[in-house]
Amino acid sequence: MPQKTKNTPMMEQYLAIKEQYPDAFLFYRLGDFYELFNEDAVKAAKILEITLTSRNKNADDPILMCGVPYHAAADYIRTLVEGGYKVAVCEQMEDPKLSKGMVRREVVQVITPGTYIDEKAKESKANNYLAGIIQTAEKGFSLAYSDIGTGELKVTNLENEDAVFNELQTLPFKEVVLEPEHSERFKEQLEKRFNILVSVQKNNRDEEAFASLLADIPDEDSRDVLYLLLSYLSDTQKRSLTHLQRAESYETDQFLKMDTYARRNLELTASLRTQQKKGSLLWMLDETNTAMGGRLLKKWLEKPLINLTDILKxxxxxxxxxxxxFERMDISEALTSVYDLERLVARVSLGNVNGRDLIQLKTSLLQIPTLVQAIESIGEPAVWEGTIAKLRSIPEVVELIEKGISDDPPLQIKEGNIIRDGYNEQLDLYRDAMSNGKRWIAMLQMEEREKTGIKTLKIGYNRVFGYYIEITKANLAALPEGRYERKQTLSNAERFVTPELKEKEALILEAEEKSVQLEHELFVAIREEIKGYSRQLQALAKLVAEIDVLQCFAQVSEAYHFTKPALSNADRKLSIKEGRHPVVERVIGKDKFVPNSILMGEDNTILLITGPNMSGKSTFMRQVALIVILAQMGCFVPAEKAELPVFDQIFTRIGAADDLYSGQSTFMVEMVETNQALQFATDNSLILFDEIGRGTATYDGMALAEAILRHIHRTIKGKTLFSTHYHELTQLEADLAGTRNVHVGAIEKDGELVFLHKLMDGPADKSYGLHVAKLAGMPDSLISEAQIILNGLEEEHLHNKTDDAAAADKMEQLALFQESSLSPNEKHVLDAVASLALEDCTPMQMMNLVDSWKKLLKTQKK
Known part of the structure; x- marks a missing residue:
């Protein structure tokens, strides 16, 4: 009968360690395997698709388990981490052969989604950020983030949750760290909105340990969130983090603000349709040659500048x-041989670097003189003086690697042959002993064959018996008696040794063992010496990344005929001559794309755009925004000529989409996106509204659209592109100063609709909705029926319009009759009501106004 078993000492050790890491898979080292037990084993077996087995199968409570080979563990860990899980790696801290009792084990690292460094993705153009968030005493938030793979460490203060979510939207982060006291509601919002891991960490505030990293951060809230983030990194990584750069503070209003909706609608980094990089502005722009350049390009795209001086530089x-x-081509070619310096520095600091990594570091540093020479050849010191002064190849590191590391080192640092001959005298002696010893053995084999006359005699080696002389049983009779000492009997041969062979074996094996050990020590010493140059290497990496992005801008600008835009803070004129949508143009080809111009003077704030669907209204609006973004990144723009103001924010409401995560309908999403602009836009903002109000009843939508336009005109006054199918709104050109009608041209030819894709002055003559339906392939009978219904609706509308005009005329006459009998106070009140802007009044102001009118009318009666 199965019996309940008592836990073994090993399982007691496992359970004690697991208790410290309840939210992680514990990879428990047992010999050549990492084992997982109990619930960890059940979950891991399913996720990793490995066999689930058990210990003590005959017990009432068998211990479920599964395992992975230690040499293949990296792939399994990657699968778990990419699935949003944590992995605690528990290693044997002493040699099992030498230990007495249980082998001591400790968790040496906790690998999490936000701290994972993919060893197989050394050239990745994507960051992997870990974010930390705390709520401040003023009901605001402080947010810090770090990429452990590059050493980047940034912090900012934000006013509310929306600002936090918007900032997180710009960061490629996989994990957020919160304090234990943070609200569950906020944690759930993060998990729901971003589908990421939220970890909880006690804030240790180790001021002494993190003093150097926080030296430039005086703000207490910023320091608090940095302590939280660094505490988590320290507790999980359990190793030196000397590669982390000094924390930098930034303000979100230092950059062109774009909320989540704007980034998505403008397809800055991902296509709306596929959610992939291809088809985005980033895809179109990315001609960088280095991984760090690719990462910097994305940062510049997410955060264009608003400081005019920095843009012009x-x-x-x-x-x-x-x-x-030619100088640019030299730079581009040199950059192709530059590896990911940022991540190489991190690997040096974390102790993950191998010999080939150091060769890559040397190769990269050897390209710096070429960059300096090419930039000096350009001969524009006013532009490049600061850059040249900072571009230094760090020859000390190059020389150290050149002298110490062999040209083709192995992947593993404990295999030997990683240190160059001549670097260390003792190592050379060991190698000489190994080389001479093996030559001596080869000579001994030849001599013994001659002396014994046994041509098949051979000298071999294995780890158990060492070196041996092997003679087949068929030749044993020819062997002189007593010549060798018998060592091992095989089925078809005998193995022997001699005192001389044993002596040489001891010499060779000692040299091999000590050689490998010494090589490892020498390599670690070289690695530690290079670690001392981390700050210089990181500064160099930043500069090289910047050069890479700038040459990328030049490459793209030349290839696609971009021009230098003129930017100004003083003039709010927006003028683009023959502008193009850079992504659409690249996809369909320059010859097929129809460019368009736009001119909005100082006083022209609203452009009302009409025209049929598929005519290019949305494309035109997006291209204006992308030209602004490119210009404020410092890049040239796809246009013949461009004069632009510096914008502080871009708001968009383009396209139709449900927000499934928050349960919002298309129309609700439309209203939320629109409200973002109405709440936060300024007179220096760019607003793009496409078909506002189409998600509800016609008159509701039209009323909302007009009220929104009036609000923008009256209170915001920012540059606004407003496309609509409500032709009634085109009458606002006469009513709202600074509003102008334009339309995207289309003509009817032989009953077919031909899109001109060209922006023209004035409103469109009609919507051409039935023509677009026909182009979509709808049945002719359906189109004909729709035409009959449309004709009826238009006749009814015309009839109602005539009736309305007659009624209005009667009302006007009645008003004139009644107006003559009104007292001055009554007329004053009516005029005040007519001119009142309700949306600008608070409830208290409204009550005071009504009270004053009431008193005025009472006075009149008296």
Whole structure:
């Protein structure tokens, strides 16, 4: 009968360690395997598709288990981490052969989604951020983030939850760290909105340990969130983090603000249709040659500048590269041999670097003189002086690697042959002993064959018996008696040794063992010496990444005929001549794309755009925004000429989509996106509204659209592109100063609709909705029926319009009759009501106004 068993000492050790890491899969090292037990085993077996087995199968409570080979563990860990799980790696801390009792084990690292460094993705153009968030005493938030793979460490303060979510939307992060006291509601919102891991960490506030990293951060809220983030990194990584850069504080209003909706609608980094990079502005722009350049390009795209001086500095460098083709080609070619310096520095600091990584580091540093020479050849010191001064190849590191590391080192650092000959005298002696010893053995084999006359005699080696002389049983009779000492009997041969062979074996094996050990020690010493140059290497990496992005801008600008835009803070004129949508143009080809111009003077704030579906209204609006973004990144723009103001924010409401995560309908999403602009836009903002109000009843939608336009005109006054199918709104051109009608042209030819894709002055003559339906392939009978219904509706509308005009005329006459009998106070009240802007009044102001009118009318009666 099965019996309940008592836990073995090993299982007691496992359970004690697991208790410390309840939210992680515990990879418990047993010999050549990492084992998982109990619930960890059940879950891991399913996720990793490995066999679930058990210990003590005959017990009432058998211990479920599964395991993975230690040499293949990296792939299994990657699968778990990419699935949003944590892995605690528990290693044997002493040699089992030498230990007495239970082998001591400890967790040496907790690998989490936000701290994972993929060893197989050393050239990745994507960051992997870990974010930390705390709520401040003023009901605001502080947010810090770090990429452990590059050492980046940033912090900012944000005013509310929406600002936090919007900032997180710009970061490629996989995990957020919160304090234990943070609300469950906030945690659930993060998990629901971003589908990421939320971890909880006690804030240790180790001021002494993190003093150097926080030296430039005086703000207490910022320091608090950095302590939280660094506490988590320290507790999980359990190793030196000297590669982390000093924390940098930033303000979100230092950059062109774009909320979640704007980034999505403009397809900055991902296509709306596929959610992939291809088809986005990032895809179109990315001609970077290095991984760190690719990451910086994405950062610049997510956060364009608003400081005009900084924009113009970037522009000047792009123009300099554009005007010097051959120097730019030299730079581009050199950059192709530059590896990911940021991540190489991190690997050095974390102790993950191998010999080949150091060769990559040396190769990268050897390209720096070429970059310096090419930039100096351009001959524009005013543009490049600061860059040249900071570009230094760090020859000390190059020389150290050149002298110490062999040209083709192995992947593993404990296999030997990683240190170059001549670097260390003792290592050379060991190698000489190994080389001479093996030559001596080869000579001994030849001599013994001659002396014994046994041509098949051979000298071999294995780890159990060492070196041996092997003679087949067929030749044993020819062996002189007593010549060798018998060592091992095989089925068809005998193995022997001699005192001389044993002596040489001891010499060779000692040299091999000590050689490998010494090589590892020498390699670690080289690695530690290079670690001392981490700050210089990181500064160099930033500069090289910047050069890469600037040459990328020049490359794209030349290839796609971009021009240098003129930007100004003083003039709010928006003028683009023959502008193009850079992504659409690249996809369909320059010859097929129809460019368009836009001119909005200082006083022209609203452009009302009409025209049929598929005519290009949305494309035109997006291209204006993308031109602005490119310009404020410092890049040239797809246009013949562009004069632009510097915008502080871009708001969009383009396209129709449900928000399934929050349960919002298409129309609700439309209203939420619209409200973002109405709440936060300024007179320096760019607003793109496409078909506002179409998600509800016609008159509701039309009323909302007009009220929104009036609100923008009256209170915001920012540059607004407003496309609509409500032709009634085109009458606002006469009513709202600074509003202008334009339309995207389309003509009817032989009963077919032909899109001109060209922006023209004035409103469109009609919507051409039935023509678009016909183009979509709808049945002719359906189109004919729709035409009959449309004709009827138009006649009814015309009849109602005539009736309304007659009724209005009667009302006007009645008003004139009644107006003559009104007292001055009554007329004053009526005029006040007619001119009142309700949306600008608070409830208290409204009550005071009504009270004053009431008193005025009472006075009149007296």
């Amino acid at each position: 970037r522009q000047s460098k792009v123009e300099s590269f554009l005007n010097h083709y």
